[in-house]
Amino acid sequence: MPQPFWKMKSLDQMSRAEWESLCDHCGKCCLVKLEDEDTGLRLETDVACTLFDCENGGCRNYSHRHTQVPDCVVLTPDNIRTLPWIPKTCAYRLIAEGKDLFDWHPLVTGDPHSTAKAGMSVAGQVVSEDDFDGDPDWEEHIVEWPGEGD
Numbered sequence: 104m105p106q107p108f109w110k111m112k113s114l115d116q117m118s119r120a121e122w123e124s125l126c127d128h129c130g131k132c133c134l135v136k137l138e139d140e141d142t143g144l145r146l147e148t149d150v151a152c153t154l155f156d157c158e159n160g161g162c163r164n165y166s167h168r169h170t171q172v173p174d175c176v177v178l179t180p181d182n183i184r185t186l187p188w189i190p191k192t193c194a195y196r197l198i199a200e201g202k203d204l205f206d207w208h209p210l211v212t213g214d215p216h217s218t219a220k221a222g223m224s225v226a227g228q229v230v231s232e233d234d235f236d237g238d239p240d241w242e243e244h245i246v247e248w249p250g251e252g253d
Contacts, residue, residue, distance in 0.1 A: 114180035160226030
């Protein structure tokens, strides 16, 4: 049986369809991240981008996300290796580091809902940044997501 494409190709060699299929739709990259200016410590929150569908997961305007949300970072084979906030469970990061996908990844299971079934999706567990009138009390929104601890 032939090896799956993610074991045979580097991120640079993948077609657009292969690249897009690596995303497990966990939503972790769509969350607000905090960084302490003095220490560089990065903290995860349960506050999602305005375009993230907090109940079902996914971006509500994926093809235009970077124009509607100017600080949305479009992942590429070049920048994936330099973004320190990319989730540890992210397939792009794993492949860039020469690792294999987790056994719950949809490409491994064949089930598009396997990320959620494995408890690795943030859908249903986050709030939209649009839900706040002013600045949220960030301390109340700091979380550690499954698979992201050290």
